[in-house]
Amino acid sequence: MIELILREDVPSLGRAGQVVRVKPGYARNFLLPRGLAFEATAGNKKRIDAEAKARDARATSERAEAEELARHLGATTLGFTAKAGEDGKLFGSITSSDIAHELAAKGFTIDKRKIELEHPLKHLGFHSVPVRLSHDVQAEIRVNVVAAV
Numbered sequence: 001m002i003e004l005i006l007r008e009d010v011p012s013l014g015r016a017g018q019v020v021r022v023k024p025g026y027a028r029n030f031l032l033p034r035g036l037a038f039e040a041t042a043g044n045k046k047r048i049d050a051e052a053k054a055r056d057a058r059a060t061s062e063r064a065e066a067e068e069l070a071r072h073l074g075a076t077t078l079g080f081t082a083k084a085g086e087d088g089k090l091f092g093s094i095t096s097s098d099i100a101h102e103l104a105a106k107g108f109t110i111d112k113r114k115i116e117l118e119h120p121l122k123h124l125g126f127h128s129v130p131v132r133l134s135h136d137v138q139a140e141i142r143v144n145v146v147a148a149v
Contacts, residue, residue: 002027003040005048010036017052019045063134069108070139073131077142078102084124084147093120094145099129103141121145 001021006014010031014020019040022031031037038044078099083091096115103110116130127143 004031004037005040005044006031006037008036017048017055063137066133066137070131070133070137073103073108073110073133073139073141076103076106076108077144078106080121080143080145081148082145088124088147090122090124090145093122094143095120099141099143 002024003019003021004027006016006018006020009015013022020037027037080094080098080102082094085091096112096117099115099117100110100112110131114132116132121127121143124145124147127145129141129143131139131141133139
């Protein structure tokens with residue numbers, strides 16, 4: 001068995017930065033040529049520790065930025081005007097792309113794929129729309145859809 005340090009997450013083997021023991025053929029023919037791992041020498045262990053500290057620091061700062069953005073988004077209400085029938089149902093719909101465009105007009109750069117609409121908004125009124133900022137930070141924005149006169 002050979003000790004290796006994983007550079008990336010490998011399914012059914014381990015996560016990045018983890019020291020694993022694998023058979024020589026698996027290491028020589030799969031992990032090493034693809035750059036998924038490198039040998040577990042003393043120098044490489046020190047390097048991986050330094051990379052892990054840098055990755056943790058970066059993740060902490062990104063989480064703090066996402067939480068700050070979530071706080072600002074939580075205080076935001078977007079307004080849309082659309083044609084609607086007498087029963088309050090829209091002739092069109094408000095999509096995540098529309099919401100992302102309106103957020104950009106207010107100074108927020110949010111990718112439309114981060115706006116988690118189960119289905120486009122098709123009714124008048126207030127709607128709560130979740131926005132996934134990172135894997136563990138989510139914000140709620142309020143969307144008000146009013147009828148066009």
